[in-house]
Amino acid sequence: MTAAIEIAHIWKYYGDYPALRDCTLSVAEGSCCALLGRNGAGKTTLLRILAGLSHFQRGTVRLFGTAPRTGETRRRTGFLGHGIGVYEDLSARENLQFFARIADVPNARGVVSGWLERVGLERVADMPVRQFSRGMRQRLALARTFLHAPNVLLLDEPFTSLDDRAIHMLSQLLVEARARQATIILSTHQLREAMAIASHVALIENGRLRFSGERTQAMLDDPALLYRLHAEPGAA
Amino acid sequence: MKAFKQAFSVARKDLALELRTKESVNAAGAFSIAILILFSFAFDPFSEAIHELAAGLLWLTFAFAGALVFNRGFARELPNECLDTLLASPLAPSSLLIGKAIGVFFLLLLVEVVSLFVFGVFYNIRWWLHPGELALTCALASWGIAITGSVFGALTVNLRLRELMLPVIIYPLLVPLLVGAIEMTNALLGNQPFTSYEWLWAKVLIVFDIVFTSLAIALAETILVN
Structure with missing residues (x-):
């Protein structure tokens, strides 16, 4: 499968503070990557970089082989940030x-x-x-x-404020989006919902990507497993 | 064509929002009327001197009232992170900037029309004798104010002292535009048709508008994203 999203050795600083440190991630076309991590880990920063809303100091980002802020890329991208944007x-x-x-x-x-x-x-x-x-x-x-009908969906905590029925509706929308080969990156703290939808999982902590790979049955059975295996002590 | 369509969609949305909230039109309209009425007490409306001062008074009022309108232009996009949503959307940054300016332009014209009626009543000046030329003057000067205000409104949108900073930055830039508009309006309020002198100022206003519109389109990405 070709990579729809490629992030290579990204460094992002807020002043002297490195919000992202040498992050490398590749997301295949048609897959759904759950971006996990604690508050302030760098999930939102990474999504904003992918949406072309934030600059970074080092590294490269490609969406379908082009930079995030081209007209064509923006046309193919759907972005849901912390603000609802309405x-x-x-x-x-x-x-x-x-x-x-x-x-x-x-x-x-x-x-x-x-x-x-x-x-x-x-x-x-x-x-x-x-x-x-x-x-x-x-x-x-x-x-x-x-x-x-974007080809790339960048969703920052999309389950926020949703009730059970709405969570089910969103899960359906994501399944349908994947069925039409859309590529999804969603950041969330809702581990169970994320594991049920995701084909891949990435764990980010203190700006570093600790893990990225396919979502396994073990993660589905125990959503907090990833934190226990890869995060620093006390992260889960 | 698509860029124009997008720009008009932004303007339409801004005008719809303004129609609901009346945030800037009420403030700018009330400010213009108050200033014109207050100055009418300072000057004798039947004196000759009022004819020499009227155009300057009118355009300074429009320029100050304009600040109340273009200050709201991009500030309106801050709640709910609407500006980020627009910048991540298929909307071209230049269309966003031009759309904002179109919205401000129509709101400014509305404030100017209301103010002109008040001006006619309180200053005993027949401003309607050359409607074509007056409309041209208002259109050229208002577009200049709107596009400059929108460009600098975008630049200052995240500043804490935005309401203060924006007029401070923008008024020095508007000097040639305001001088031109005052000279053209002066002739019209004195019931004089445009001579080559006023047409020369009209050309200055056209050049001002073209230069700032071109800069806005060319630098939109840098202004809005960087």
């Missing part, structure tokens, strides 16, 4: 229609209605986002991320 004073429908227009999604109206239904927001589609609960906002953000 406007509070627009309705859910208006938000999705705006993002559909800038992504040049064909039949935007139909696609937007379909996604509102998919994430269970069709009844509140014309309400301003300001009135939404946290879970509803997160579902809208997920619809916004998947809207233009």
